[in-house]
Amino acid sequence: MKPLGTGTFSSVWLARDIKGQLGALELVRKSSLARSKSYKRGRSRGIDGTRPTRKKAAKDRQTSDGNSVLSPGEEDAGKRLGHAKTGRLVAVKMTERSLCSANSRSRVSFVREVEVLRHIAHPSIVSYLHSFSTPSHHCLVLEHISGGELLDLVDNPESFARIDEPLVRRIWGELCKAVAWMHSVGLVHRDIKLENILLTTDPFARPLPSSSLIKLTDFGLSRFIDPEQPQLNTLCGSESYAAPELVMGRTYDGRETDAWACGVVLYALTTRRLPFDPPSPNGIPHEQVARVEADWEVQQRKRGERRALLVRIAKGEYSWPESAPTSSDSDSGDVMKQAVTGEALARSEGVRRMVARLLVRDPRKRARVADLWEDEWMRGEGAPAPPTLPPDDAVSLPTPTWEGPSASLSLSADDDVDLDGDIDADADVEDEGVLVDGEDIGPGSVARQEH
Template identity: 30%
Template sequence: MVLWRVGKYEVGRTIGEGTFGKVKFAQNTETGESVAMKVLDRSTIVRHWMADQIKREISTMKVVRHPHVVRLHEVLASRTKIYIILEYITGGELFDKITRNGKLNENDARRYFQQLIDGVDYCHTKGVYHRDLKPENLLLDSRGNLKISDFGLSAHPPQGVSLLHTTCGTPNYVAPEVLQHKGYDGSSADVWSCGVILYVLLAGRLPFDEVDLTALYSKIGKAEFSFPSWFSSGARSLIYRILDPNPDSRLKISDIREDNWFKEGYVRAKNPPTLQSEEDDMDDLTKLFDDPEDLQEKGEAEQGNAGPLVLNAFDLIVLSEGLNLSAIFHREQYYYLVIQGRQEGGKEGHHTRFVSRQPADVVLSTMEVVAQSMGFKTHIRNFKMRVEGPSAERGAHFCAILEIFQVAPSFLMVDVQKAAGDSADYLKFFRSFRGKVDELVWRPPPGKPRARAPRLPRR
């Protein structure tokens, strides 16, 4: 459904949400090409002093054009909004693939790692250092090829500046020298993050993972980690030399390309020719931000605030996996519905669902505070929250995914599922979590007749 139009683009549904705006599906009416449109609110950007950072991100993406980097098509502006038009990637995050399937087989992990190294190396040749490489920022296209995204924390220092000083990134993936608050080489720091990603691809868990940040930083600084038994000797050797806490002796990308494990089946991506229009031009960006064009914006006021994914009747039937949906809404013993089933590979899985009539942002923020108070790390993206921490089993990892769906104008359903870890860990987590979010759970008023769920017609 088309919600409004911006210039030559017809804008549709929300497909993502960031700190300063939404990401919309859009279509170029001249070419028919599908694109992702990042819609940023000008007043929000100014209020948070983020204009310079967004200009840097845009100028960086104008410079970096590679088969394994999400492409920036163009940037438009109106009086109230900035529109960043990006390549539309349909395969989701690499992180979701790992969460869904666990560890990858060695050939798949190697192929993704090869594509990651190609994309990162190209960025470095352009003087761009990503500084927040992690599976959440690696997307997959319809053919399963990797695309590096989210250059919001990237650095593109001027010529002659050899060291960076800003401490940024996600702690589990950050190089030890970045955490020391001293100058660091952006290329070497990105290589460390690539090594952590390779470990995660092969292990299905992080090499450095502690709830306490002091303990986490200590392990990263000493490169204190162990390999699962299924790692091949070639993978072990490569990762061990990448995760070297000394950036001077750490492998460089040129060294990685010479590694025998890496070279197996490797076909290097071709770097596209640089066009004049792709060169960095901060003057044009400044003009774009300060003197916007009067773009056609039909229907934007009707868009409203983005919310959780709205489930229709078919979605509910699929999500219920054959269960009687009346149990979710009307039977008191099913305020919390625990479903035990089978996942791929025969492993037992757990889902838990409950219904709320609180606003979606209240439900999300409450769940985040509760999970963090229980000692878990949280990561939120588009009304989906990942909760993770150590498992009771020594050396293991626990992860749960909590997602909010809208099933009626005033009803939300929260779906909780175990993504990694032991089933006993999940049940222990949810029992404690449930007691702390009980105020969110909707209960029908006492004495009110309970409507029956409609039955599907028999064929």
């Protein structure tokens, strides 16, 4: 294992599944995904309320040297999933149990992230693989995304100078598709920022992959809402990406605060600075765990800077970097004009229109993420296809009879799953995403609770 990053409540490590244990678990996930897609299309293969059956496998066997012997079905599962003998790389998010015992917020964050991620599947959202606990840690296993954070791409002067408008459209379009889909199923993220957007590959490689270029991650603050009563009151997220209603301590609709945060992301992606923070010669500052400053004057200065930041956000006051007049090169479609890259991206009229529709002080006048495809800039070179979302009156989650607390954080050995059944192409995530086993997200689920 090696460290990938550290957050407020947890650390993320790169690990290798050398025993191939995730193969069968992923088939369970694919089985649930296929079943949910079948329900979504109105062609369930079984009786509502039933679960797929599993052919009971023999007890685990071991060779004389202690190595596990896989059953034929398990070996075949590993082959079908394409796992190499050396083991699949995964990301393991680890939260100390002692921290969870002392801090209820960290405990809720872990449980909520597990509950949310295991119920959703979208090509631009990081995939859940497994969760478990050890005597010292609670662990969440996710797919490993190898391209790094979007923040690192933007914050590096050399790589930022290579970003062109088609690449911005690709990244931005995929982010908006993921967020619009989440909102269509009643899910809000509440911590959208550059650090929580991962690149699946080198964004300057050509051709770019036909699959997703970015993945949204870190769902510890996310939750499902009731679209009929969407107002929330928990103040959470990063201040630089917070909407005015959040910094003023008002109740808010998480879909509207997500839209604001997306606007901050696009501004930062095209300017290499945050819209409400004071400009920094070193680019966008990385968030760090707060430290106690010994110097009283330093403390006073930082408090004053934070107060000024919150005032600017509350007033919705931001400006674009001083540069040449704005350009509508991309809107005109004239390929003979000079490509817009790096610092020149801030001059794009299309980018400025997007940001202006999202960084609106009054949340009632702020654009919905799903409505951004009305703008012609969203259909220019590099942009992904627009999403196909259900109508507003169809946006609702199942409301099953709920009995008891949320589901277990890990799979039981006795869970009924068909390890030998056919997992067809329908089990792959579609372009528009799938709510997996949505009937399990009852009123008592932590994924629906406000903390």
